[in-house]
Amino acid sequence: MASLPYPGILWSISYILMANKAFKDRSYAMPLHCLCLNITWEAVYGFVYGPGLLNQVVFAQWMVVDVVLFYAVLRSAPYAWKQSPLVAQHLAGIIVVGCVICMWLHLAIAATFIPSIGRQVAFMTAWPMQVLINLSSIAQLLSRGNTLGHSWGIW
Template sequence: MLENPAHLDTGLSHFLMIGSGVFWTITYLLILRRGYLDKTYGMPMAALCANLAWEFIFAFVHPHPLPQLYIDYLWFLFDVGILVQYLRYGSKEFPAHLPKGLFYPTFSFSLVFAALLIAAISHEFDEYIGIYAAFGQNLMMSVLFVRMYLKRYSVQGQSIYIALAKLVGTVFPSVLFYLYFPDSYLLILLYLGILIFDAVYVGLLYRHQVKEGISPWRRL
């Protein structure tokens, strides 16, 4: 349980929250853009389910304080857009050895399970801000982005700007909660894990595009 956060200047905390909100919003917008252009989805299914569940819970069930609450509303709206892309294009990448009829039930089960898991984490740790769940699923997302690239072995639905925006968007809350809870070794480990996998993802996308003769900086 996270108790007795260190005192932090309100202006600094709001700056870090808004910085996170801005860069994650850019991440979502770029994912939507590339998904539209490449006719695919740009967020792995398990990560999408976790995001949708987290944003719904902490926007409507256990609402965050401002300004984070407004950011949650915005993120939820964008994730619904990414959901539409996943439901439209995701069946093409569903495992060929499984019946296609399992595509929607698999997604539905994953979404419900993610919501129950996040609610259980909050109850177990008596922590209704969603910090543990947020950084835990962020690490999962970082790993899954790397896996998505390796599975596709292409930059379809992806760009270096998405990877960089996610990395920077996570640095802001990592700094914020480190300042609040500098003695939480679990959170520190999560911050470092996310940063490492995000940096790996940036490097993989950059290397692949250079190898293919694509300018990483021109592919928005």
């Protein structure tokens, strides 16, 4: 837990850069399913099963920036989803359903594993999510055919 401030600071910088770039480019960097997984992970392991005030402060800050990222996604929907108006028109509902499913997933994992291995499950679930974010971001870049919403600073 002693190293939490360093990754926390780096993630905060990355999130702020993502939000800034999203508004500038009218697009977004983090894939939707990853954003849903992220904000619900922060809620579950920062507040429901949070190990202390420091983590709650860091996780709350991330959640605030996630809300800004969700807002950027919704604002950019008409531009980012030109090829699929159905998705653009229903993106808020898609995000809500995605967050409900992800919250259920995180709560189930936490309730299952915290009794046996403790709160370390938060960090054991974080690294597969990071791999998913990385792979999904690359797939998103390739499928879009452009770099809108992305920058080297974010990576």
